Amino acid sequence: MSGLLDKANETVKASAEKEDSANKKDIETDVVWADGLESESGNGLDSTKLKFQLGAIVGFLVTMILVFFVDNLVLFAGITLDDLLVPGVLLCWAAFNGKELMVKEFDTMKLGASAVAFLIITGVFAGVAIFNATDSGVTIANIEFDGEDNEIDLDFYGPKGMDYTIEVLVDGKVEYSHDATISIDKGSHSVDLDDFWKGNAEDMNGDTLVEYEIKVISDGFEDSMTFDTIMNREADTAFVKVTEVFEIIPPGQGEDQSSKEYTGITVEMIVGMGNPDASYDFANNYFTGTSPQPMATDWSATVVVKLGFDIRHTYDEINVDEGIGENGAGQFNFDWVTLDNGADLERSDFYDIDGCYTFE
Secondary structure, three states, X not given: OHHHHHHHHHHHHHHHHHHHXXXXXXXXXXXXXXXXXXXXXXXXXXXXXXXXXXXXXXXXXXXXXXXXXXXXOEEEOOEEHHHHHXXXXXXXXXXXXXXXXXXXXXXXHHHHHHHHHHXXXXXXXXXXXXXXOOOOOOEEEEXXXXXXXXXXXXXXXXXXXXXXXXXXXXXXXXXXXXXXXXEOOEEEEEEEHHHOOOOOOEOOOOOEOOOEEEEEEEOOEXXXXXXXXXXXXXXXXXXXXXEEEEEEEOOOOOOOOOEEXXXXXXXXXXXXXXXXXXXXXXXXXXXXXXXXXXXXXXXXXXXXXXXXXXXXXXXXXXXXXXXXXXXXXXXXXXXXXXXXXXXXXXXXXXXOOOOOEXXX
């Protein structure tokens, strides 16, 4: 009898263990974490994908508003709000499809469809902006000096097809004018410096000498901007200073003191805006006087050493482009520059007798 009872207990125990095992298996089967970024809520929505798409839509709307409905502004280095259009749309499209791109599960049909949708919506915003912009005129976006071509480059923004007139004024007088038409929402034009140049805008102390101004006129609307800071182009003053180079000779037999043997000179030059008649002298081991203000401009110069009227040494011609000397001549747009690429002028190259040596 006890044997049958034990066997019955074992059967119940085995059945319980089998049921418990099945329950564990069911639990393990239910808790399965998907790879990558799979995260679906209880209602079947993919929350990760939804976050990407909502962020992309918000970013896209902000981009459209900044580009098409906010007055164009120069942000930095000539980059304006309008320049954000293409990178902004591309970035928002990539964010909209961010989940698929991150897990590299590409559906080319969906990617293409979303790209077309972004382009169409962008076109709609552009059309609305163009038709609603008729109450404003052409504005000046940027003015830059092109040192290579010696001209000023102008950028304008306004409604598509609007005619406008560009005027360059010098001390309030029109020296140059040009008529143009806005293409899409942007226009550009370059003006040669020779067409309006009347001298440096400022002196070496920053005081105004000549006022340069750009004015654009369109459909009864005017916009203007001065550009004096880039109109300091003429170097009118150059100074040269000399420092003697020598060696110390130890005292010889019967001598109490060492001596100096002069081996040459270090020659430095500064070029810029200043007073050509200013006095610049050397006294008490110091150079005195007001040196010119260095500047970024183009110039060429040849420096010679004279004894009386006789030329004793001629340096190679110095050619400078926007303040930078060619062939390593130095940066003349900041400070004094040692001639001959920093090399000293040997005494034997210019000196043979005592006299008054000058630089020209």
